[in-house]
Amino acid sequence: MAETTSFTETGHGAASREEGARQVRAVPRWRRGLRPYLLIVPALLLTGGILYPFGLGLYYTLFDFSASKPRPDMVGFDNYRTVFTQDAFWNSAWVTVLYAVGAAAFETVLGVAVALLLHRSSVIGRVLEKILILPLMIAPVIAAIIWKLMLQPSVGVINHLLKPFGLGGVQWTDTPTGALLSSIAVDVWVYTPFVAILALAGLRSLPTSPFEAAAVDGAGWWYTFRRLTLPMLWPYVLVAVIFRFMDSLKVFDIIYALTEGGPGDSTVVLQIRAYLEAIRFQRYSFGISYTIVLWAVVYLAAMVLVRHLGRIQNRAAEVPK
Numbered sequence: 001m002a003e004t005t006s007f008t009e010t011g012h013g014a015a016s017r018e019e020g021a022r023q024v025r026a027v028p029r030w031r032r033g034l035r036p037y038l039l040i041v042p043a044l045l046l047t048g049g050i051l052y053p054f055g056l057g058l059y060y061t062l063f064d065f066s067a068s069k070p071r072p073d074m075v076g077f078d079n080y081r082t083v084f085t086q087d088a089f090w091n092s093a094w095v096t097v098l099y100a101v102g103a104a105a106f107e108t109v110l111g112v113a114v115a116l117l118l119h120r121s122s123v124i125g126r127v128l129e130k131i132l133i134l135p136l137m138i139a140p141v142i143a144a145i146i147w148k149l150m151l152q153p154s155v156g157v158i159n160h161l162l163k164p165f166g167l168g169g170v171q172w173t174d175t176p177t178g179a180l181l182s183s184i185a186v187d188v189w190v191y192t193p194f195v196a197i198l199a200l201a202g203l204r205s206l207p208t209s210p211f212e213a214a215a216v217d218g219a220g221w222w223y224t225f226r227r228l229t230l231p232m233l234w235p236y237v238l239v240a241v242i243f244r245f246m247d248s249l250k251v252f253d254i255i256y257a258l259t260e261g262g263p264g265d266s267t268v269v270l271q272i273r274a275y276l277e278a279i280r281f282q283r284y285s286f287g288i289s290y291t292i293v294l295w296a297v298v299y300l301a302a303m304v305l306v307r308h309l310g311r312i313q314n315r316a317a318e319v320p321k
Contacts (some may be wrong), residue, residue, distance in 0.1 A: 067282035079289040088265065088273065089290070093297075098180065099255075100248035103187040107244050110188065110230045111195025112227045112237060113185045116225075118196070119203045129200070140190055144257035147186045148173070176266030181261045183267055186254050191247075195240040202236030203229075235313045249298050270294045281297040 061079050063072040116134070118125045135143065151172040159168045173179045176195050206229070214224050252271040255261065261268040261276070268276070270290060278287020280321050 014052055057288045058292060060285050061292055063285050065284040066286075067284075072285070075285075079286050080293070083284065085290050085292060088268075089270075089293075091265060092268050092270045092273040095180065095265075095267060096249060096251075096271075096294075098186050099184060099187075099251060099267075099269055100245055102184045103191070103248045103251075104241055104245040106184065107192045107195045108190045108241055110192045110239060111240065112199045112233075113123060114192065114196040115199035115203055118200055132196060134193075136193050138190070139253075140187075141253040141257045143190050144186050144254045147182070147189070148258050151182055173259050176263060179263060179267050183255050183258055186258060187248065187251070190254070191244055195237075195244065198236055198240040199233065202233045205233050205236075231315070235309065238305070238309045242302065242309065245305065246298055246302055248295060249301065270297075 020115050032100070062074055062076060064079070065072045065074050138146075151159075153159060153169055153171050153174065156172075158172070159170055162168050162170070171178060172182045210228050210232075211224060214228060219227075250271050251269060252275065255267050255269060256272055256275075259267045261272045270296060274287045274290035274294065276287075277283050277290060281287075
């Protein structure tokens with residue numbers, strides 16, 4: 001009886017497979033050929049949604065659109081020529097570079113240092129690893145507003161804590177240098193955990209055999225870090241640097257919420273300059289020209305850094321594992 005039941009079940013299974021095969025063969029060939037093209041439709045829609053406003057912005061820069069000129073004339077590349085001949089552009093470009101380099105440098109050093117501390121297995125390290133992501137859960141503009149209140153000269157908690165050391169009453173955001181450094185400090189506070197998480201993931205993915213061999217040979221901590229850890233970890237660190245440097249070049253929210261570009265134009269980066277020209281001064285085409293120039297700067301910087309990342313990855317692959 002059992003053998004009969006098993007044979008029957010086997011027969012039903014074979015019949016089901018044959019029926020499924022017939023259904024598959026029943027799908028028309030043109031539908032199977034069309035399926036790959038249907039799968040790329042979402043990507044094409046997304047690409048179109050990005051390229052259309054970008055191309056429209058490029059087109060608008062060829063005119064002199066403004067609130068005072070409802071019927072604009074085509075001016076060609078005059079907007080770009082005006083941008084590059086303005087002292088305000090070069091001041092904003094210099095502030096942008098200072099901000100991006102300073103923020104990326106501090107975040108890289110602090111992020112790698114924090115990752116090295118958390119890489120050691122301990123209860124405190126595991127607790128701090130969970131706390132580390134808290135700044136990333138706060139919107140940058142909210143973080144900037146919180147720090148703006150904390151940095152108030154008279155009622156801010158930072159000056160209150162520094163008063164016993166004779167450092168109270170510091171004008172954190174009321175001087176050009178202080179405003180730029182304060183903006184960089186807020187950016188470092190918000191995004192250092194991002195670098196630390198990437199570096200920590202890289203540390204945990206490194207092979208253990210080279211470090212075991214170095215320990216057997218009696219290599220010290222600094223030698224191991226300089227000759228083994230850093231060369232193999234550098235691709236991960238450079239990925240974090242690329243993300244943070246690109247994002248810092250087009251920063252807007254932190255600086256605008258903290259200083260609104262002041263005092264004067266000491267913290268007016270290119271993104272804020274574009275906002276002022278297009279929205280506040282209502283010179284739309286001129287403001288868009290600033291954003292196109294900023295896009296070109298970010299694109300070129302990304303190309304250089306990504307090529308350097310490829311060379312670093314090839315060099316790291318040569319480290320014996």
